[in-house]
Amino acid sequence: MSDLPLQCKNLKEQVESILQLLQQESTLHSQDITPVQTSLTKAISPKFEIVFAGAFSAGKSMLINALLERELLYSAEGHATGTECKIEYAELDKERVVLTFLSEVEIREQAVYLCQQLGFTTVTNINQADVITLLRQGSEAIIQQEGGESKSERAKQAKALILLLEGYMANRDRINTVNNATYSMEQFNFSNLKEAAGYARRGSNSAVLKRIEYYCNHPLLQDGNVIIDTPGIDAPVEKDAQLTYAKIQHPDTSAVVCVLKPASAGDMTKEETELLELMRQNGGVRDRVFYVFNRIDETWYNTQLRLRLDDLISGQFGNSNKVYKTSGLLGFYGSQIKQTNQLDRFGLDSVFAESIKGLDGQEETPQFVYAFNNYCVNSGKLSTTKFRVSVNGYETPNQNYVRILGDWGNELIEKLIQDSGTEEFRTAITRYLTEEKRPQLFKNLADDLEYICIKLTKHYQSVQRNLDSQPQEIESMKQQELQRLNQQLQQIGREFSEHITKEVNQIINNSCDAFEADFRQLQSRMIRRLDELLDTFSVASAYQRATISHPRNATAPLIAILVEAFYYLANQLEDILIESSQQVVANYFQRLIEKIRKSEYYRQLYRLLDNDGGIEQEIRTIEKQVTQALVSAASVECDRFVRESPRFYDEGTFSIYQFRQTLLQTSQSYDAESIVEAEPAIRQLLKLDFEPKVSQTIRKSFRQTINQTLKTQLLPMADQQADEILQQYPQARAYLEKTLQQEAEEKIANNRRLLSVVEENIAVYNLAASSINSCLQSMKLYDHFLPVIGEYFDTDDKFANNGFVVSDAVREV
Numbered sequence: 170m171s172d173l174p175l176q177c178k179n180l181k182e183q184v185e186s187i188l189q190l191l192q193q194e195s196t197l198h199s200q201d202i203t204p205v206q207t208s209l210t211k212a213i214s215p216k217f218e219i220v221f222a223g224a225f226s227a228g229k230s231m232l233i234n235a236l237l238e239r240e241l242l243y244s245a246e247g248h249a250t251g252t253e254c255k256i257e258y259a260e261l262d263k264e265r266v267v268l269t270f271l272s273e274v275e276i277r278e279q280a281v282y283l284c285q286q287l288g289f290t291t292v293t294n295i296n297q298a299d300v301i302t303l304l305r306q307g308s309e310a311i312i313q314q315e316g317g318e319s320k321s322e323r324a325k326q327a328k329a330l331i332l333l334l335e336g337y338m339a340n341r342d343r344i345n346t347v348n349n350a351t352y353s354m355e356q357f358n359f360s361n362l363k364e365a366a367g368y369a370r371r372g373s374n375s376a377v378l379k380r381i382e383y384y385c386n387h388p389l390l391q392d393g394n395v396i397i398d399t400p401g402i403d404a405p406v407e408k409d410a411q412l413t414y415a416k417i418q419h420p421d422t423s424a425v426v427c428v429l430k431p432a433s434a435g436d437m438t439k440e441e442t443e444l445l446e447l448m449r450q451n452g453g454v455r456d457r458v459f460y461v462f463n464r465i466d467e468t469w470y471n472t473q474l475r476l477r478l479d480d481l482i483s484g485q486f487g488n489s490n491k492v493y494k495t496s497g498l499l500g501f502y503g504s505q506i507k508q509t510n511q512l513d514r515f516g517l518d519s520v521f522a523e524s525i526k527g528l529d530g531q532e533e534t535p536q537f538v539y540a541f542n543n544y545c546v547n548s549g550k551l552s553t554t555k556f557r558v559s560v561n562g563y564e565t566p567n568q569n570y571v572r573i574l575g576d577w578g579n580e581l582i583e584k585l586i587q588d589s590g591t592e593e594f595r596t597a598i599t600r601y602l603t604e605e606k607r608p609q610l611f612k613n614l615a616d617d618l619e620y621i622c623i624k625l626t627k628h629y630q631s632v633q634r635n636l637d638s639q640p641q642e643i644e645s646m647k648q649q650e651l652q653r654l655n656q657q658l659q660q661i662g663r664e665f666s667e668h669i670t671k672e673v674n675q676i677i678n679n680s681c682d683a684f685e686a687d688f689r690q691l692q693s694r695m696i697r698r699l700d701e702l703l704d705t706f707s708v709a710s711a712y713q714r715a716t717i718s719h720p721r722n723a724t725a726p727l728i729a730i731l732v733e734a735f736y737y738l739a740n741q742l743e744d745i746l747i748e749s750s751q752q753v754v755a756n757y758f759q760r761l762i763e764k765i766r767k768s769e770y771y772r773q774l775y776r777l778l779d780n781d782g783g784i785e786q787e788i789r790t791i792e793k794q795v796t797q798a799l800v801s802a803a804s805v806e807c808d809r810f811v812r813e814s815p816r817f818y819d820e821g822t823f824s825i826y827q828f829r830q831t832l833l834q835t836s837q838s839y840d841a842e843s844i845v846e847a848e849p850a851i852r853q854l855l856k857l858d859f860e861p862k863v864s865q866t867i868r869k870s871f872r873q874t875i876n877q878t879l880k881t882q883l884l885p886m887a888d889q890q891a892d893e894i895l896q897q898y899p900q901a902r903a904y905l906e907k908t909l910q911q912e913a914e915e916k917i918a919n920n921r922r923l924l925s926v927v928e929e930n931i932a933v934y935n936l937a938a939s940s941i942n943s944c945l946q947s948m949k950l951y952d953h954f955l956p957v958i959g960e961y962f963d964t965d966d967k968f969a970n971n972g973f974v975v976s977d978a979v980r981e982v
Contacts, residue, residue, distance in 0.1 A: 778901050
């Protein structure tokens with residue numbers, strides 16, 4: 170910003186210094202600094218968007234031209250298009266225009282909408298010349314029927330359609346089918362802003378432009394002010410009007426200039442009334458609105474218009490201090506003819522050269538000349554001044570104009586501009602942005618910084634107090650460490666016990682992924698082993714074992730075969746369950762020991778004892794006990810497999826049916842052959858019995874056994890070991906005394922280094938905060954000062970009016 174206070178010149182560096190300090194602190198660097206960065210950008214490179222809104226012919230574009238003292242915007246009578254114009258600052262040698270066209274799709278949508286409003290057949294292809302000709306003829310007929318292009322809403326829509334089609338035909342080579350094409354003025358071979366603005370002002374061109382961005386040199390724009398001219402609130406295409414309403418309510422809009430017509434029309438239109446109601450109901454919009462009654466010069470010659478306007482302002486705008494009366498026409502052309510003289514007849518041969526050319530060779534009178542002569546004689550604005558002006562009936566309006574200015578020159582022009590109200594309005598909106606909106610940006614920055622600064626100051630104060638409280642002498646440091654020894658051992662024991670409890674709880678709640686994977690492996694091995702045993706079971710071998718057990722007999726019953734099979738399968742499954750359980754336990758305890766070794770309490774224990782206090786030895790002992798317990802549990806579990814399932818012989822079950830069919834097959838003869846031939850049936854019978862038993866074991870009962878075993882073994886051990894660690898105080902004291910001398914020296918040196926770093930950071934912080942506070946002070950934002958860290962931290966005495974610990978220097982400010 171060009172006039173940024175001297176105290177704020179280094180604002181960016183000071184804010185970034187505070188943010189850098191924040192990022193250096195490991196406990197604070199996760200703090201979101203995006204709001205501060207956004208607020209900082211807005212404060213040092215502001216964009217104040219001034220949105221002009223109003224109905225067609227209210228004079229928005231002419232008023233903007235008057236404020237900028239140059240002809241940029243299209244300001245002819247009739248409906249404005251849906252073009253949004255943005256005007257930003259540029260250095261004199263960098264003035265330019267950027268033009269963005271509507272796409273063919275958007276033009277077709279607008280054409281279809283206007284045709285529907287006018288009652289024409291829907292447009293199928295705007296690229297056909299005969300279609301465009303018919304639409305143009307129909308639109309011209311409507312304008313003639315309505316008595317002129319601005320006499321009714323229907324006539325305005327017809328004129329809008331004509332301009333849209335003309336603009337499309339004239340710029341077809343620059344318009345893309347779907348995307349919006351953007352061009353610089355150099356691509357049009359325009360050499361300066363005037364040529365580019367002249368092209369954009371032509372109604373047909375303006376009709377097919379989606380957005381025009383002007384970058385021009387004027388003091389009003391120099392401090393980040395951006396003027397935005399929006400489509401009329403009564404635009405013929407509804408979405409164009411909605412664009413204006415959205416822009417008015419956008420949070421980035423700094424000011425809304427509502428240009429109203431009652432000065433020339435006598436009353437507000439329906440659209441104007443609706444716009445005012447919307448703004449008054451929206452608190453965020455209401456306070457930033459300027460109400461401008463343009464064409465005020467028309468009330469100078471019409472008493473009834475003037476009285477109606479005065480009643481309207483006193484009745485509906487009495488509570489607003491942002492009401493202004495302007496004449497964009499007088500203000501704009503007044504600024505233009507200031508640069509003219511007698512040689513070019515005060516602009517008739519330059520500014521108005523095109524408009525005075527008549528068809529019959531006679532010189533026409535520009536609208537401004539009529540308005541100027543009327544102002545001089547009938548407005549009453551000069552009656553109490555030194556200007557003695559007369560309009561002679563024997564002279565043409567142009568001759569009167571030249572004579573009057575020849576007599577009074579720039580003095581009269583300055584009076585005209587003053588009475589137009591444009592300078593007063595320009596000053597008012599500049600003051601509003603400078604004195605209200607600009608400080609608001611710094612206030613927002615201070616508010617966003619406040620939370621970060623509070624956290625940073627509290628952190629520094631806490632760290633400094635803690636370091637200041639530490640012993641500064643080696644003997645004192647050693648004594649303090651020895652006094653803390655018992656507490657440290659107790660804390661280590663507590664953390665160990667909590668760690669074991671957490672690990673066990675994860676097993677019980679099935680939330681330890683590695684253990685779950687191991688147990689699933691156990692389940693898979695049991696299932697695979699059962700399938701292998703069933704697939705390889707030999708009835709002949711079982712028959713042989715049964716007959717050997719009874720030497721007096723030459724045959725064996727089916728029941729004997731099943732008995733041999735039950736013992737065989739149960740014993741084989743017991744072996745695999747034991748082996749798998751041992752593997753699960755070994756893996757679990759190995760992981761547990763690795764986690765213990767990586768823990769902070771384990772590291773502290775080694776520092777205090779030079780060993781782990783017997784933790785690993787105790788863990789290995791518990792591992793053996795758990796393994797033995799689970800081996801016994803697995804033996805018991807599989808020993809029960811020898812018994813048939815309780816419902817194996819229930820009537821109506823498939824198992825009893827299978828048993829009877831197998832018995833029927835084996836009873837055909839008394840030799841081994843009938844038994845051996847029934848091998849598939851016997852395997853199926855064994856499968857029906859063993860699968861439910863194995864499933865019950867691996868999915869329900871044995872997991873509970875493991876959980877309970879781990880819990881009953883580990884938790885008591887953890888509590889007992891925590892007590893054992895505490896009992897090793899004598900050994901810890903003896904070992905610590907050997908190493909404490911060096912530790913104390915290192916710790917004192919480290920504390921001094923840390924204290925020095927904190928003090929340096931505090932100095933950097935205080936410098937940045939004080940500099941920012943000086944900037945805020947220049948903006949008169951006294952209630953938004955940032956906290957500054959004082960030399961001492963007496964929190965009962967050092968609180969400022971905003972609750973922050975501050976230095977005496979800041980408090981005096």
